[in-house]
Amino acid sequence: MSYPSSRALRRSPDAGTSASSRFVRDEVCIQPATEDGQLSEIQELAHAIWREHYPGIISPEQIEYMLQAGYNLDALRRDLTQEQIRYDRALIDGTLVGFSAYGPDSDAGALMLHKLYVDTAQRGRGCARKLVEATSEYARTHSFDRIVLRVNKGNHIAIAAYERLGFTKRGPIVSDIGGGFCMDDYLMQLDL
Numbered sequence: 290m291s292y293p294s295s296r297a298l299r300r301s302p303d304a305g306t307s308a309s310s311r312f313v314r315d316e317v318c319i320q321p322a323t324e325d326g327q328l329s330e331i332q333e334l335a336h337a338i339w340r341e342h343y344p345g346i347i348s349p350e351q352i353e354y355m356l357q358a359g360y361n362l363d364a365l366r367r368d369l370t371q372e373q374i375r376y377d378r379a380l381i382d383g384t385l386v387g388f389s390a391y392g393p394d395s396d397a398g399a400l401m402l403h404k405l406y407v408d409t410a411q412r413g414r415g416c417a418r419k420l421v422e423a424t425s426e427y428a429r430t431h432s433f434d435r436i437v438l439r440v441n442k443g444n445h446i447a448i449a450a451y452e453r454l455g456f457t458k459r460g461p462i463v464s465d466i467g468g469g470f471c472m473d474d475y476l477m478q479l480d481l
């Protein structure tokens with residue numbers, strides 16, 4: 290994985306205590322992605338996380354199919370310029386350690402959290418919470434009354450984290466995504 294500078298930010302021996310977790314969380318800065326270079330960094334981080342996290346949840350073929358569909362540079366640019374999807378970057382000392390993507394859902398009043406990813410080395414230290422707080426703030430100021438998301442039924446770590454962040458399961462949702470693949474998810478919701 291090509292995030293050498295994030296290695297310097299790896300969990301210190303005393304990380305995991307609430308004090309050090311809070312310290313790292315306070316160091317996280319959330320900024321929107323606005324240009325190609327930032328989208329490329331997001332793409333690179335997403336590829337690393339997907340290939341590390343999703344084996345065992347979905348097939349290697351589906352991982353590559355979904356990366357190609359959702360994280361090629363044209364798709365990311367289109368999200369920003371045509372789909373009203375906003376990307377937030379979580380930065381520590383200028384290094385990208387996570388990101389989220391969100392935009393209006395077809396269901397009026399709901400903001401869809403499309404993506405939430407944190408570098409393996411930085412997990413459990415409040416980065417996702419900070420990204421979701423930024424999403425909630427955006428939702429409130431743009432008059433959305435809830436945040437919804439889809440998460441793979443087998444993605445137990447993410448489901449546990451979302452529940453800690455206040456989301457609740459609203460039921461199963463299965464979609465054909467082409468290429469012979471489907472997404473077998475739960476819909477989750479956070480009321481604001």
Ligand SMILES: CC(C)(COP(=O)(O)OP(=O)(O)OC[C@H]1O[C@@H](n2cnc3c(N)ncnc32)[C@H](O)[C@@H]1OP(=O)(O)O)[C@@H](O)C(=O)NCCC(=O)NCCS
Pocket residue numbers: 338342404405406407408411412413414415416417418419439440441444446447449450451453454
């Ligand atoms: C899910 C993910 C984004 C969480 O990121 P994170 O930065 O580690 O999360 P945070 O440290 O902000 O934790 C947020 C809350 O979730 C809880 N949490 C985080 N990881 C958890 C785990 N593995 N098990 C149980 N709870 C967990 C935390 O305790 C925290 O709650 P608290 O503040 O009340 O203690 C991260 O694990 C990830 O990128 N996973 C792989 C990609 C993925 O599955 N993304 C979701 C796609 S739908």
